[in-house]
Amino acid sequence: MNLVIEEVAKRYRRGVLALREFSLALKPGVLGLLGPNGAGKTTLMSILATITKASEGRVLWNGVDIARNPDALRSVLGYLPQDFGVYPNLNAVEFLEYLAAVKGLDPATAKHRIDELLELVNLTEACKRPLGGFSGGMKQRVGIAQALLNDPQLLIVDEPTAGLDPEERVRFRNLLSDLSGKRIVILSTHIVSDVEATATDIAIIEKGALVAHGSPEELLLQVEGKVWEWVVASAELNAAKQRFLISSTTRRSDGVHVRVLGEQPPEGAQTVAPNLEDAYLYCLSHHRAEVQQEAQVEVMA
Amino acid sequence: MMRARALYHLVRADFLERVRRYSFLLTLAFSVYLGYAVYSGQMVLQLDKYRGVDNSAWLGSVIGLVGSVWLSLVGFYVVKNAIQSDRQTRLGQILATTPISKGFYTLSKALSNFVVLAAMILVLAFAALVIQLLDRSDSRIDLFALLSPVLFFGLSAVAVTAALAVLFESLPVLHGGVGNILYFFLWVFLLAFGSGTIAEGVSDDGFHHFADYTGIVSVMSQMQNQVHKLDPQYSGGASFNIGNMNPTTKTFLWTGLIWTPALVLSRGMLFVLAGALALLAAVFFDRFDPARASWLPQKRPKLTREPESHEPALASIRGSLSAENIAHLPQSHLSAAHLVPLTRTGALSVSRVRFFTLLGAEVRLLLRGHAWWWYTVAVGLFIACLASPLEAARSGVIVAAWIWPALIWSQLGTREAQFSTGALVFSAPHAVPRQLLATYAAGVVVAAVAGGGLGLHLLFARDFSGFAAWACGALFIPALALVLGVTTGSRKFFEALYVVWWYVGPLHHIRDIDFMGTTAQSSTPAGYLAAAAALLLIAYEWRRAKLATA
Numbered sequence: 001m002n003l004v005i006e007e008v009a010k011r012y013r014r015g016v017l018a019l020r021e022f023s024l025a026l027k028p029g030v031l032g033l034l035g036p037n038g039a040g041k042t043t044l045m046s047i048l049a050t051i052t053k054a055s056e057g058r059v060l061w062n063g064v065d066i067a068r069n070p071d072a073l074r075s076v077l078g079y080l081p082q083d084f085g086v087y088p089n090l091n092a093v094e095f096l097e098y099l100a101a102v103k104g105l106d107p108a109t110a111k112h113r114i115d116e117l118l119e120l121v122n123l124t125e126a127c128k129r130p131l132g133g134f135s136g137g138m139k140q141r142v143g144i145a146q147a148l149l150n151d152p153q154l155l156i157v158d159e160p161t162a163g164l165d166p167e168e169r170v171r172f173r174n175l176l177s178d179l180s181g182k183r184i185v186i187l188s189t190h191i192v193s194d195v196e197a198t199a200t201d202i203a204i205i206e207k208g209a210l211v212a213h214g215s216p217e218e219l220l221l222q223v224e225g226k227v228w229e230w231v232v233a234s235a236e237l238n239a240a241k242q243r244f245l246i247s248s249t250t251r252r253s254d255g256v257h258v259r260v261l262g263e264q265p266p267e268g269a270q271t272v273a274p275n276l277e278d279a280y281l282y283c284l285s286h287h288r289a290e291v292q293q294e295a296q297v298e299v300m301a
Numbered sequence: 302m303m304r305a306r307a308l309y310h311l312v313r314a315d316f317l318e319r320v321r322r323y324s325f326l327l328t329l330a331f332s333v334y335l336g337y338a339v340y341s342g343q344m345v346l347q348l349d350k351y352r353g354v355d356n357s358a359w360l361g362s363v364i365g366l367v368g369s370v371w372l373s374l375v376g377f378y379v380v381k382n383a384i385q386s387d388r389q390t391r392l393g394q395i396l397a398t399t400p401i402s403k404g405f406y407t408l409s410k411a412l413s414n415f416v417v418l419a420a421m422i423l424v425l426a427f428a429a430l431v432i433q434l435l436d437r438s439d440s441r442i443d444l445f446a447l448l449s450p451v452l453f454f455g456l457s458a459v460a461v462t463a464a465l466a467v468l469f470e471s472l473p474v475l476h477g478g479v480g481n482i483l484y485f486f487l488w489v490f491l492l493a494f495g496s497g498t499i500a501e502g503v504s505d506d507g508f509h510h511f512a513d514y515t516g517i518v519s520v521m522s523q524m525q526n527q528v529h530k531l532d533p534q535y536s537g538g539a540s541f542n543i544g545n546m547n548p549t550t551k552t553f554l555w556t557g558l559i560w561t562p563a564l565v566l567s568r569g570m571l572f573v574l575a576g577a578l579a580l581l582a583a584v585f586f587d588r589f590d591p592a593r594a595s596w597l598p599q600k601r602p603k604l605t606r607e608p609e610s611h612e613p614a615l616a617s618i619r620g621s622l623s624a625e626n627i628a629h630l631p632q633s634h635l636s637a638a639h640l641v642p643l644t645r646t647g648a649l650s651v652s653r654v655r656f657f658t659l660l661g662a663e664v665r666l667l668l669r670g671h672a673w674w675w676y677t678v679a680v681g682l683f684i685a686c687l688a689s690p691l692e693a694a695r696s697g698v699i700v701a702a703w704i705w706p707a708l709i710w711s712q713l714g715t716r717e718a719q720f721s722t723g724a725l726v727f728s729a730p731h732a733v734p735r736q737l738l739a740t741y742a743a744g745v746v747v748a749a750v751a752g753g754g755l756g757l758h759l760l761f762a763r764d765f766s767g768f769a770a771w772a773c774g775a776l777f778i779p780a781l782a783l784v785l786g787v788t789t790g791s792r793k794f795f796e797a798l799y800v801v802w803w804y805v806g807p808l809h810h811i812r813d814i815d816f817m818g819t820t821a822q823s824s825t826p827a828g829y830l831a832a833a834a835a836l837l838l839i840a841y842e843w844r845r846a847k848l849a850t851a
Contacts, residue, residue, distance in 0.1 A: 049728045053849065074730040085721030089670030101662040102729045102736055104655055109643060116640055146725060151643040 001062060001153055002027055003048070003184055008057035010043050010208075018043040019208040022057070030180040032195030033188040034280055035205035041188040042082055044205070045158045048186065049079040061154070075104070078152030080143045082159045082188075088132025092123055092142050095131055096149065103150045110149070117145040120175070122168070136163035144172065148179075155185045161194055173197045196276045204283050212283040219279040227278045228260045228269035240266070247281050261285070307401065308409055315383060315413035320420070328379050332421040335367050336428025338543075340435070345549075348521075348528050349538045352549040355438035357447035358557030362520050364429040365450025366541060368422055369458035369515040374488050376421065376459050378481065378797045380414035381466040384586070385476070393589035404583035407467050411579035414463030422455035446557040453560075454516035457571040461514050464578035471582040478708035481796040489804070492517070514571055517541065519564055528553055656739060663736075663743035666716070667709050679705055679751055686754025691762050696819045699755045699771070700807050703778065703817060704800070706751045710779055711795045713744045714786025714840060733845050737783075741837060744779025766826075770818025773826035773833070777816050780836040787840045 003026040010019040019040045024031075035041050046052040048059060050070040059066045061073040086095055093114060100110035118124045121141040126134070131142065140163045147155060157176070161169045176185055176198045189195060195202060202219055204212040212219060227247075232240050233255050240246065245261040260266055261282050274282075319325055338344045339360075346352065346363045353359030387393035396406065426448050433442055465487075469480040491514060513519055521539045528535045531553050558564075682702040686694045714737075717723040726732055749756065752775060759768040778799070785795040806814035810823045818824030 046724075049724070051724055051728055051848075071730040074728060074732070077728060079724065079728045081724040083721060084724055087666060087669075087716070087720055087722065090666065094665065094669070098662040098666055099725060099729075101655065101659040102726055102732065104730060105643075106655055107658055112641070113643070120640065143725075148640070151640070 001182075001184065002060075003154060004060040005044075005048075006057050006060065008044075008047060008054045008059060010040075010047060010052070011055040017208055019047075019054070022205075022208070022210055024203060024210065024213060026184050026186070026201070028180065028182055028184055029200035030176055030185040030187055030198050032199030032202045033186060033205060034190065034192065034195055034202060035211075036190060036284070039205045040208040041190075041205060042158055043208075045079075045081075045156055045186070045188050048154075049077065049081075049156050050074055051079075051081075073154065076150070076153040078147035078150065078155040080147040080157040080160050082162070084143055086131040086134070086139055086142060089130055091130055092118060092127040092134075092145075095142060096146055099146045100149050105150060113149060113151075114145075117148055120148075121145045122171070137165055137168060140164055141168065144175075153183045155179060155183055156188075157186070158188045159190075160187065161189070161191060169194070192277045192280055202276075204280060206284060206287060211287040216276060216279075219283065220274050220276065223261070223274040223279045223282045225271060226261060226263060226282065227272050227274040228262070228265040229272045230258050230260050230266050230269035231255045232258060245281065245285050247278050304405070308405065308412070311401075311406075311409035312413045312416060315410070316416045318386075319413075319417055325417075328417075328421055329424050331375060332368075332372075332424035333428060335371055336364065336425055336432060339364055339367055340432045343543065345542050347540055347542070347549050348524055348553075349536055350550045351528050351532075351535070351553050352551075353524070353555035354552050355433075355436055356555070357433060357439070357441070357443040359555045360429055360433050360436070361447040361450045362524075362555065362558060364425060364432070365452075365454045366515070366517055366520055368425045368451055368455035370492070370517060370541070372418060372421055372425075372455065373458045373462045373515055374485070375797075376418045376462045377466050377469075377484050377488075378793050379421075380417055380463060381470060381481070381484075381793070383410040383414055383467065384470040388589060397589040402583070403586045403588055404580050406588075407471060407582040407586055408576070408579045410470075411464040411467045411575065411582070414466050415460050415575070418459035418463055419456055422451065422459060425455065426451040443557070449560070450516070450520065450558060453568050454520070457568040458515050460572050460575035461578070464575040464582070468578050468582040468585075471584075471586040473585070478711055478792060478796050481793055482707060482800050485797065485800045485804070491515070513567075516568075519567075520558065523558060524555060527555060656735065659735065659739040660742050660746070663739045664746050667712060667743050667747060671709075683751065683754040686752060687758055688754075691758055691764070691767075694755050694758055695767060695771075696810065699752050699817055700803070700819060702752045702754070703748065703774070703807075704803055706747050707796060707799055707803075708792075709747055710744050710782035710799070711786070711792035713740055713779060713782040713795075714784070714788075714844075715790055715792050718790035719792070727848055733848060734841065737787075737841060737844055741779055741783050741840075744782060745775055748775035748778050766821070766824070767818070770824040770826040773829040774817045777829040777833040777836075780833040780840070784836040784840040784843075787844050 005022060005024045005026075008019055008022045009017065011017050022040075022044065033041050033044070043052070047054050048066075050066055050073060053067050064072045066073045087098075090098065096114045096117070097107075097110060100114065101107075105113065115124075118127050121144050123138065123141055123145070126138065131139065134142070140160070144157075144160065147157065161172055164172060173194060176187060179185055180198070180200065187195065187198060196216070199216060202212075202214065202216055203210060204219075212222075230240075231252075231254055234251070237249065237256050237258070240258060240260075244258075244266060247259045247261055249259075250257045259272070259278065260269060261278055265271070335344070344363075344367055346366065353362075384393070387396065401409075429447055429451055430442070433439070433447060465484070469475040469484060472480070474480070475483060494512060521541075525535075525537055525539060529537075532551075679702075682698065682705055685698045686702055689698050712719075717726055726736060729736070752771065756768065756771050756775075759765075759771055781799065782795045785798065786792065802814065802816070805811060807817040807819050810820045812823045813825060813828075815823035815825075816829050818826055818829075
């Protein structure tokens with residue numbers, strides 16, 4: 001089982017380039033797709049989910065081009081879009097029965113599967129209530145259940161924890177980890193802690209381009225020895241923000257403890273162990289610096 | 302001053318949002334078509350055998366009436382989405398938290414509607430000018446005589462239409478398909494009222510001008526007086542037709558409308574009426590309160606405690622989650638690892654298309670969410686079709702039985718856009734042919750069941766040609782709904798077109814446009830069978846192409 005993304009680009013009308021020369025090869029596990037808002041994550045998800053087609057390049061599912069033969073993937077695909085709706089007059093069971101029929105499940109299998117999934121997403125007690133009265137988090141859990149209806153080999157979830165309460169968010173992270181053994185899971189988000197808890201592989205994307213790809217350990221290694229904790233007076237915080245890349249701040253009685261990312265530490269700063277948020281910010285800032293440098297070289301040339 | 306500025310920006314933003322949509326070009330194209338229809342003689346104003354000489358006054362009056370009559374109908378469906386649009390984009394919830402009042406908001410929406418429709422009227426006014434330049438029958442252009450009927454009748458009529466659209470959107474029952482259908486009958490009633498007063502040869506008094514919101518009575522009564530002076534034998538007949546079934550043989554010189562104080566006042570009063578209707582809408586407007594949102598199921602079960610809410614305090618105390626403190630959170634006893642794997646050759650085999658399961662789900666989806674009385678009336682109509690004399694069932698009861706599910710058919714092809722479920726549905730295998738066909742078949746099932754009484758009646762009577770007409774009608778109606786739904790993504794188009802067609806064709810048994818085959822003479826089943834097949838093909842190709850190029 002493998003998914004190969006080859007030199008994929010997506011150009012929208014009016015020439016907006018949402019993805020450029022994006023390549024990645026995936027095997028079973030959880031890929032955390034990280035990037036700022038508007039980076040192209042949702043566009044990539046839509047291409048992989050066969051909702052839209054790439055303008056250039058191709059995506060191969062077990063060697064089959066999904067643009068030419070989308071049904072080869074669709075029969076084993078589970079997709080939870082970032083924004084999706086429900087039919088307000090149906091209850092959760094009826095809605096899942098409908099989507100099970102659309103996905104081609106036979107009624108007996110669908111019934112059993114729906115019961116299992118409703119219990120899994122903790123909606124058994126509310127399953128007879130019309131979806132129109134569901135909260136955002138409950139609708140999101142219905143969305144998660146529908147994505148798992150056909151026991152997908154490729155599970156694509158776009159911002160899946162949006163709207164979930166903390167407990168459900170943890171439950172969902174555990175669910176993704178459980179699912180990842182024999183299938184490819186692509187988790188798109190800008191919440192680094194969600195990726196930290198589940199991903200076996202991480203890809204960072206910005207302005208449609210792949211900035212970094214590797215295991216969490218590999219990304220952390222890149223930033224090893226480049227994260228510092230520094231205590232500054234509150235009054236000096238703004239000045240410090242101008243000079244250094246700061247990933248977080250914590251106010252304490254002795255001043256503001258700031259995490260600084262950089263090759264050279266501020267005076268008096270102590271080195272600390274990096275986390276994934278540090279690695280993410282470091283990769284982005286490093287990439288932006290490179291792009292800026294290339295642009296300057298082009299201008300000079 | 303601040304309020305005027307706020308009103309200006311509310312109207313401006315709404316107007317810009319609408320005119321930058323592709324569909325706005327279509328509405329302008331419709332205005333151009335109306336102008337062309339007058340130029341080519343497809344729309345004819347005649348007074349028995351008389352028509353006016355083609356001068357500025359005649360052309361302006363005809364185009365003015367075309368604009369006020371047709372844009373007061375079509376315009377309603379064009380603009381009846383101003384509040385809905387704010388609801389769908391969730392901008393409404395932001396506006397609801399600002400200091401603007403409900404009246405201010407509904408007034409701004411009516412104004413925005415009016416500006417959109419006024420743009421259509423202006424296009425029509427321009428068309429009037431172009432037509433006279435092209436026609437060359439009378440090279441003297443009298444701008445006032447040419448444009449005043451278009452602008453004064455057109456703008457005042459669409460002002461009322463714009464406000465009615467906001468009022469309908471604000472009313473709980475009328476905001477959806479029921480309102481779309483009822484508006485057509487309101488429009489017919491107002492036109493019939495106008496026609497009635499023409500037939501009576503009304504005098505030029507203020508009341509009739511005021512009641513005549515399209516201006517048809519005002520214009521025709523003055524024309525009737527002029528023809529009477531020319532020909533005392535003139536019977537007083539006047540009509541405004543699509544098509545020219547009784548060609549005119551005589552002409553008279555129409556010198557233009559006399560703008561009496563009563564007439565001018567009545568047109569001005571329509572703007573006041575429009576303002577009052579817009580403010581009346583504020584009384585019913587829910588201010589985007591989700592608790593009053595009418596799309597929620599009417600019968601809601603008692604809210605039970607959500608299963609996950611047994612530890613809300615704990616969750617909030619924990620605040621941010623870390624790997625260390627999540628371990629002891631309560632977990633469902635079932636984990637994803639315990640899900641029973643599905644075998645791909647059996648349960649998920651795509652080759653064994655489970656079409657009828659999907660069809661059942663589609664039928665259930667179509668029929669959910671209606672009140673008990675809806676089903677009661679449907680059953681009553683079924684029985685009436687079966688129990689009435691065959692001729693009465695065929696020419697009368699079936700017409701009612703097949704208008705009743707109009708709001709069900711209008712869902713065909715639009716649900717995915719309306720409820721944003723497209724990404725879920727279209728990422729399924731063979732989604733385009735299978736789901737689209739199942740949707741269509743569900744529409745046919747509804748047609749066959751709703752009008753099934755007549756179908757059985759015809760079979761029992763061995764009237765096979767009648768049965769063929771009935772069956773083709775049952776196949777054609779959902780195909781029409783599906784193609785309009787798939788191509789426009791909106792229910793309005795089918796609801797508006799179907800009701801107008803139903804009214805003009807089957808209800809009046811007009812040959813060639815009677816898709817229900819209500820009489821043996823008006824029945825043309827083969828044509829509608831072919832049309833159904835063509836419409837289905839268009840719907841399939843449209844959706845396939847749209848998904849392929851998404």
